[in-house]
Amino acid sequence: MFEDLIYVLTKYDSWLWQGFLLTIQLLAVSVVFGSILAIPLAIARVSKLVWVQAVPFAFIYVFRGTPLIAQLFMMYYGCGQLISNIDGIQDHWTWTYLRDPYWYCLLTFVLNTAAYMAEIMRGGIQNVPNGEIEAARACGMTPFTTYRRIIFPRMWQIIWPAYTNDVIFTLKATSLASTVTMMELTGAARKIVARTALPYEAFISAGVIYLIIVYFLTFGFKGIEKYLRRNERREGQKSGPAKAGGTV
Incomplete structure (x- = not known):
């Protein structure tokens, strides 16, 4: 088995590299x-207006509530079939891109990722301490400035572990692209098996x-994450000597 593994890694290294x-x-x-798409969705989700929340809620509900592979098939076989039935589309210059499964996979992954990240960001925005937001308003900050200088920096600190997990989840989700003939890493392994x-040996590689x-x-x-939490460490270092001095 070890010899076969070495054989796969050396003989088909170009396929694995391209994948x-x-x-x-x-x-x-x-x-x-x-x-980028998740940011306005998250902001709309925390709005107090029901009609503003409705569209992002429906979008997030659909993409989080259905399997990714079903979304991929609907996008590639469903939308792709509808587009291919348009009169004259195959003679148009856009057909070079519209027939390529890469763009359907990419669009599906972007929308799915946006739905999950928007919900993560919504939780982060809602967990920003109200005192900081009220202080920003008291200083005369506009809503845009408050989001840029107060809410978003704190949100990233709060959601970063969950955001990291979602990125890793997206990495593993890219393996589904092989189901629509994309030769990413899993697709390359399936090609090696064939x-x-x-x-x-192929899938271990x-x-x-x-x-x-x-x-x-x-x-x-x-x-x-350490960079995002640098201010918390500085505050801890400052409060440490002060507490020590107070107990003497």
Whole structure:
């Protein structure tokens, strides 16, 4: 088995490498654009107006309440089929992109990620201490400035562990792209199995690469978390000597 594993890693390293790059690309684009889309959704979710909450609530409910693979199939086979039936679309320059499963996968992952992150951000916004918000209003800050200088920085501190978990979840979710012919990491492993009939070795190789990606993601996000909580550590260092001095 060890020899077969070495064979897979050396013979099909280019396939695994291409799958790795596609996986990272899907992850990065999904997280970046999903986070950007999640911010206005989260703000709308904490609005006191019911009609403002309705649309983001329905969006989040649908994408969190249905399986990701069903969303992927609906997007690729459903929307893709509807688009392909449009008269003259196959002769249009956009057909080069519209027939590519990459864009359907990317759109599905972005929307799904946005739904989960919007709910995480909503919880973070609602857990920002009211005293800080009232202090910002007392200083004459506008709602936009309050969000930018008070609410969002505190929100990121609060939600960062959950945000990290959601990014890792998105990484694992990219493996579903192989179900619509995308050759990301899992798709590359399935292709290797079809070529070599070595399922254990192929998927062990892919699994090890996933573990390496998760390790570096976790390491990087922990570093960012320390940076976000730098003010809390400074306050702790300042309060420590003061408390010690008071007990003498």
